[in-house]
Amino acid sequence: MTTAREVAFDVISAVRSTDAYANLLLPREIERAGLSSADAGLATELTYGTLRRIGTYDAIIAAAAGRAADAIDPPVLDALRLGAHQLLATRVPPHAAVNETVELVRQAAGRRATGFANAVMRRVSECDEAEWLAQIEADARSDDEKLAVRYAHPVWVIRALRRALAAEGRAEELTALLDADNAPPAVTMTALPGIADIPEGMTPTTQSPIGFRLAGGDPEPLIRSSQGALRVQDEGSQLAALALSRATPVRAGERWLDLCAAPGGKTAVLAAEAHLHGASLEANELSPARARLVRTSVAAVPGDVPVSEEDGRTRAGRGVYDRILVDAPCTGLGALRRRPEARWRKTPGDVPELTSLQAELLAAAVQALSPGGIVAYVTCSPHLAETTGVVAEVERQFPGRLEQLDARAVISDVSLTPVDLPAPADGSGRAQLWPHRHGTDAMSITLLRRVADQT
Incomplete structure (x- = not known):
């Protein structure tokens, strides 16, 4: 029988070795192992808690082992990370954390590594996390290195x-932001507008008019019983979709496009909004596997939402649209609460390639806009190169042909309560949501309208 620790170890190892996504793999592994509700909760905490603090645990393990973390055999290091999390951040008894970690090492790397693992774990157990952080921070070369270890x-x-x-x-x-990134987010759900209502007894979200929070438990039964009309979705993601659909009144017959649609949460909201107001939506996703997720996401909405599988840079040119969502591939630095491994997966070297792609996608969308049409450029990242930098580049490509709408005002109009959205120093209309301030992912939202051609 597979244990909660073994499930956590398998997911952590897959994240490292195959770039797996923990939020997709963990539920499957929990179901495959047949874990009880309590053990599923333990596996979830061990997996996400370990992935979230890998940098901190690697520094502690290196100090305890007397060698750099990257000099340790990767499967052994995975087990030690999991063991360090149990010792320093959970109520698991130290002897159990040590013994179970040594057993995982034996299974993954053989008996030859168990003595080393036992020695390292016992050394880690001699201090609590605060004591380890004080030791490591004393050797840090800068204040940012201290923050890196602590947070x-x-x-x-x-x-x-x-x-x-x-x-x-x-x-x-x-x-405050770094703290918020390390706090597991509450489960937030969407009731697709015009398709489903927020169930009785659920707490509505404070900002999105279509969101609510579960009182607790697994959301899957609610999703199944509603046939997907109720679904898990971050409140910031809801607001990003509504910012496009409600930026201006919808005219019947409008054509909309979601250019980079997977996994489909925003697509589903746009599809429901389009159906409600007599518009039509098309979606596109380059990856066939991810396109299947989009089709599943929109299945609860009446009517047809065609999903193409093309490069968005060419797909946009196959039509003229009144509203386009460009939810661009990005570093994901705004979703570190939900995807903790993303912080260790991306590097500064990824940013130039991503911003080039983002600018090309946004430029293609602008070309496909009808006069007066609106594109929402959205990233789940607050990185300025991916937000203001990309928008400035595309504005330079279309001089006099674009105007920025005030996305902050649009979101405030959509929201149920006032939203603290200060104006950026660059004077743009961009809206930036934050985990520590709004309880959402750090979603950046820019609304660009194509100026009608002059005659």
Whole structure:
């Protein structure tokens, strides 16, 4: 029988070795193992807690082992990370954490590595996390390195987040943001507008008019019973979709396009909004596997939502549209609460390639807009190169042909309660949501309208 620790270890190892996504793999592994509700909860905490703090645990393990973490055999290191999390951040008894970690090492790497694992784990158990952090921070070369260890974020991510906050004059909120990134998010759900209502007894979200929070438990039965009309979706993602659909009144017969649609949460909201107002929606996703997710997401909405499988840069040119969503591939630095491994997976070297792709996708969408049409450029990242930098580049490509709408005002109009959205220093209309301030992913939303051609 597979245990909760073994499930967590298998997922952590897959994330490292195959770039698997924990949020997709873990539920499958829990179901395959037939874990009880309590053990499923333990596996979830062990998996996400370990992945979230890999940088911190690697520094502690290196100090305890007397060698760099990357010099340790990867399967052994995975087990030690999981063991360190149990010792330093859970109520698992130390002897159980040590013994179970040594057993995982024996299964993964053989008996030859068990003595080393036992020695490292016993050394880790001699101090609590605060004592280990004090030791490691004493050797840090900069304040940012200290923050990196304490808050388990790479230095380059810390600097990017600081710059993004500083663009709003709020750099002092950095540690609050880093703390929020390390807090597991509450389960937030959507009731697709015009298709389903928020169930009785559920707590509505404070900002999105179509969102609600579960009182607890597994959302899957609710999703199944509603045939997908009720679905899990971050409140920031809901607001991003509604910012496009409700930026201006919808005229019957409008054509909409979701250019980079997977996994389909925003697509489903747009499909419901389009159905409600007599518009039509098309979707596109390059990956066939991810396109299947989009088709599943829109299945609850009456009517047909065609999903193409093309490069968005060419797909946009096969029509003229009144509203286009460009939910661009990005670093994902705004979703670190839900995808903790993303902080260790991306590097600064990924940013130039991503921003080039983002600019090309946005430019293609602008070309496909009808006069007066609106494109929502959305990233689940606050990195300024991916947000203001990309928009500025595309505006330069279309001089005098684009105007920015005030996305902050649109979101405030959509929201059930006032939303704290300060104006960026660049004077743009961009709206930036934050985990520590809004309880959402750090979603960036820019609305661009194509100016009608002059005659």
